[in-house]
Amino acid sequence: MNNNFGDLRYRFFKSGNPAMLYIAINIIVFIVVGVGSLFLPANMGDYYVNEYLAFPADIAQWPFRFYTIVSYAFLHGGLLHILFNLLWLYWMGNLFLDxxxxxxxxxxxxxxxxxxxxxxxxxxxxxxxxxxxxxxxxGASAAVMAIFSAIATLVPNYSVRLLLFGDVRLKYLLLVYVLIDVVGVTPRSMNIGGNLAHLGGALFGFIYIKSLQRGTDLSSFLIKKPKLKVIKNEKPKQKSAAVNQVEIDAILDKISKSGYENLTAKEKQTLFDASKN
Incomplete structure (x- = not known):
């Protein structure tokens, strides 16, 4: 049990895989919110989530709920909601990182x-x-859709195997999901907000990859720059004695007869020292 728990902890939190990290955080938040709701009156858990943690469309609330631009992406409306998002994050996230x-x-x-x-x-x-x-x-749908759109734009002909459908190229799979979201953007839709968010996420993933292919990496600000070391300059040591001109002339004669490559290491160093003087 200890080995299994340690393996899970490593995969989720210490492996450096951001997809696994966000899967773990989403699961933890879902459990905490669900358990916390059991100690509140009926429907009060949903009320507090919508009132304080969900992202509001009302711009007037943004100055007071600015943090919801992050917190909303860790919240889900039910088991199927989080299950679907995290499965796609696992599949497309790990493919993205390949x-x-x-x-x-x-x-x-x-x-x-x-x-x-x-x-x-x-x-x-x-x-x-x-x-x-x-x-x-x-919901994390917009973020997951951005990852899906990005990898489908980068390798559109990459195939994944789906139950009942067989091998399907990513570009066709993305097209189907985008069309579903477009059709769902109607006033009578039960999830018009989610569909709009999906389309926004897909658009960002597409723009990111197209910018990358043109030579602009929007993530370059996260690259750590090497630290510069300050080295104290010291005055060069003066030669204790002048270079012997006769020796230099002999070396130059040797070069004219047999070439520079036939000089000894000592002769090359003598010539080098003389050139500095």
Whole structure:
């Protein structure tokens, strides 16, 4: 049991794999919120989540709930919600890390979460048919969609095997998901906020890879620069004696007859010293 627990702890928290890290954090948050809700009156757990941790579409609330641009991405509305997101994060996240770096994963993941939330808020505030005052957003879907979109843009012809469908190329799989989200962006949709966030995340993942292919890495600000060492300059030591001109002339004659490569190491050093003087 101890070995199994240590192995899980290493894979989730110490392996350096950000996909596994976020899977673990999401599971922990889901359990804590679920258990905490048991000690509150009925429906009060959902109320506190929506009131204090979910991302609001109402721009007037942003100065007081600025932290929700991060917290919303760790919250889920039910077991199927978190299960679906984490399975896709596991599959697409590890595939992403086969081709790109962990720092690039971090930028795509959080860039997708932020752009997805802003896309959700933008449409809710622009559309007269949507209620921006009471709309909130939770879930890691936008961040996961950004990872999915990024890897599908980078290696569009990479195939994954799906139950009942066989091998499917990533570009076609992404296209299906995008179309589903586009169709779901209607005022009567039960998950219009989530669909908008998915599209925002997908757009960020696509833009990131296209920028990378053009030579601009949006994650370059995370590259650690090497520390510069200060070295005290010392005055060069003066030669104790002048170079013997006769010796130099003999070396030059030898070069003219047999070439520089036939000089001894001592003769080359003597010539070098003379050139500095």
């Amino acid at each position: 081709f790109l770096k962990p720092r690039q994963f971090q930028v795509v993941y959080w860039g997708g979460a932020i752009v997805g939330a802003l896309a959700f808020a933008l449409i809710f505030n622009l559309s007269p048919q949507l209620d921006s005052k009471n709309a909130t957003l939770i």
